[in-house]
Amino acid sequence: xxxxxxxxxxxxxxxxxxxxxxxxxxxxxxxxxxxxxxxxxxxxxxxxxxxxxxxxxxxxxxxxxxxxxxxxxxxxxxxxxxxxxxxxxxxxxxxxxxxxxxxxxxxxxxxxxxxxxxxxxxxxxxxxxxxxxxxxxxxxxxxxxxxxxxxxxxxxxxxxxxxxxxxxxxxxxxxxxxxxxxxxxxx
Amino acid sequence: xxxxxxxxxxxxxxxxxxxxxxxxxxxxxxxxxxxxxxxxxxxxxxxxxxxxxxxxxxxxxxxxxxxxxxxxxxxxxxxxxxxxxxxxxxxxxxxxxxxxxxxxxxxxxxxxxxxxxxxxxxxxxxxxxxxxxxxxxxxxxxxxxxxxxxxxxxxxxxxxxxxxxxxxxxxxxxxxxxxxxxxxxxxxxxxxxxxxxxxxxxxxxxxxxxxxxxxxxxxxxxxxxxxxxxxxxxxxxxxxxxxxxxxxxxxxxxxxxxxxxxxxxxxxxxxxxxxxxxxxxxxxxxxxxxxxxxxxxxxxxxxxxxxxxxxxxxxxxxxxxxxxx
Numbered sequence: 001x002x003x004x005x006x007x008x009x010x011x012x013x014x015x016x017x018x019x020x021x022x023x024x025x026x027x028x029x030x031x032x033x034x035x036x037x038x039x040x041x042x043x044x045x046x047x048x049x050x051x052x053x054x055x056x057x058x059x060x061x062x063x064x065x066x067x068x069x070x071x072x073x074x075x076x077x078x079x080x081x082x083x084x085x086x087x088x089x090x091x092x093x094x095x096x097x098x099x100x101x102x103x104x105x106x107x108x109x110x111x112x113x114x115x116x117x118x119x120x121x122x123x124x125x126x127x128x129x130x131x132x133x134x135x136x137x138x139x140x141x142x143x144x145x146x147x148x149x150x151x152x153x154x155x156x157x158x159x160x161x162x163x164x165x166x167x168x169x170x171x172x173x174x175x176x177x178x179x180x181x182x183x184x185x186x187x
Numbered sequence: 188x189x190x191x192x193x194x195x196x197x198x199x200x201x202x203x204x205x206x207x208x209x210x211x212x213x214x215x216x217x218x219x220x221x222x223x224x225x226x227x228x229x230x231x232x233x234x235x236x237x238x239x240x241x242x243x244x245x246x247x248x249x250x251x252x253x254x255x256x257x258x259x260x261x262x263x264x265x266x267x268x269x270x271x272x273x274x275x276x277x278x279x280x281x282x283x284x285x286x287x288x289x290x291x292x293x294x295x296x297x298x299x300x301x302x303x304x305x306x307x308x309x310x311x312x313x314x315x316x317x318x319x320x321x322x323x324x325x326x327x328x329x330x331x332x333x334x335x336x337x338x339x340x341x342x343x344x345x346x347x348x349x350x351x352x353x354x355x356x357x358x359x360x361x362x363x364x365x366x367x368x369x370x371x372x373x374x375x376x377x378x379x380x381x382x383x384x385x386x387x388x389x390x391x392x393x394x395x396x397x398x399x400x401x402x403x404x405x406x407x408x409x410x411x412x413x414x415x416x417x418x419x420x421x422x423x424x425x426x427x428x429x430x431x432x433x434x435x436x437x438x439x440x441x442x443x444x445x446x447x448x449x450x451x452x453x454x455x456x457x458x459x460x461x462x463x464x465x466x467x468x469x470x471x472x473x474x475x476x477x478x479x480x481x482x483x484x485x486x487x488x489x490x491x492x493x494x495x496x497x498x499x500x501x502x503x504x505x506x507x508x509x510x511x512x
Binding site: 005008009026037109125132142146151153157 | 237244245315
């Protein structure tokens with residue numbers, strides 16, 4: 001699971017933008033889900049040298065399989081996707097920095113959440129409190145905590161799906177909205 | 188089903204499932220419900236797996252708190268940048284290479300919920316999701332899996348002390364090679380070294396046995412410790428007490444020497460520091476010392492040795508050599 005977090009999830013935005021060239025949005029989402037399903041079925045990942053290359057290859061194979069299954073196959077789409085070059089490893093300095101970048105990314109993902117959601121994620125993930133205690137600490141029901149966890153996780157998955165740029169813009173927007181809302185309380 | 192479920196609906200429900208499992212995943216009924224939902228469509232398994240991976244990725248955030256966060260500090264996001272130094276970037280990737288992924292449909296029981304790794308000299312206090320606390324010593328790797336009937340911790344290398352939250356229905360079992368240590372609500376430390384496994388009980392009672400020899404369960408109570416060498420019988424327990432406080436001083440970043448030889452003390456400091464201490468003269472190593480030091484200050488120890496004995500210390504940037512004058 002940790003491997004997926006550090007080697008697969010960070011490349012999802014790139015895989016998506018690559019798939020977007022040949023697929024419509026609804027098919028794209030299906031392909032992403034099926035790709036994750038395939039990754040989930042891996043018993044051992046020690047033989048995979050590059051998570052990124054694996055992710056691209058798996059997604060391409062699923063697209064090809066779908067094209068072959070489809071009743072009408074536009075021959076161009078097959079050749080087109082066959083000819084797409086897999087974007088392989090990142091340049092090595094980037095790989096070295098990847099660990100640090102990942103922590104930075106996790107921090108940004110949590111910080112980008114709406115206020116109560118962010119507090120809940122901080123208590124759950126930084127403090128390590130179970131949901132029951134998070135609820136007690138914040139004086140809300142466990143139901144609210146569970147709903148906010150689901151909501152926050154949806155936003156985080158959305159940010160993972162978007163490219164970095166869009167995620168950044170969304171983050172700024174959320175912050176601005178929040179600041180506008182809280183402006184009376186600010187310093 | 189006359190209308191195909193949209194991918195977005197599946198993604199949203201997968202996120203809701205992860206939230207629900209995080210709250211009440213120990214309930215077999217909830218797990219069965221999840222299993223049924225997953226079985227409906229492969230895309231659901233994929234979406235759930237993706238959401239769960241993202242949820243676990245956020246565990247990295249725990250290092251931002253480094254276990255010492257005050258509750259009211261967490262709301263301040265600027266606090267993040269101050270506390271990020273404990274995380275070694277390469278460690279996670281290295282651990283990942285050996286990771287075995289679980290199979291879809293069973294909520295991935297073979298995948299640990301939490302993996303804890305410490306670098307040389309790093310000591311962390313990590314709260315576990317069941318309310319227990321783990322103090323994790325230098326160069327240690329732990330895998331933690333919380334299941335409905337059992338709380339399971341596997342100590343791959345190193346040493347950890349556990350303060351176990353009481354839960355009669357879910358025993359807390361630490362696995363160290365073929366040795367098993369079981370506790371319900373108690374505190375104990377387990378250390379794995381090349382020679383064997385050392386268990387020290389600081390509170391309550393633990394039960395200890397070897398896989399394949401379940402008929403022979405030893406009960407060890409607070410203040411005692413036991414050492415289990417490979418292939419050997421579990422040796423009767425030695426009462427300890429003060430020794431335990433001393434050997435668990437690492438939890439506060441200390442090494443306490445009480446008549447230990449210099450050679451033993453050096454071996455202890457070398458567990459915590461890249462800058463290793465070497466003893467050039469074997470006779471010097473047999474001398475005994477009393478004192479209290481920080482784990483990360485081998486130079487202070489070396490200077491104390493030169494004050495207390497006739498030794499000389501060459502304190503370099505990458506190593507410290509102790510020799511006789």
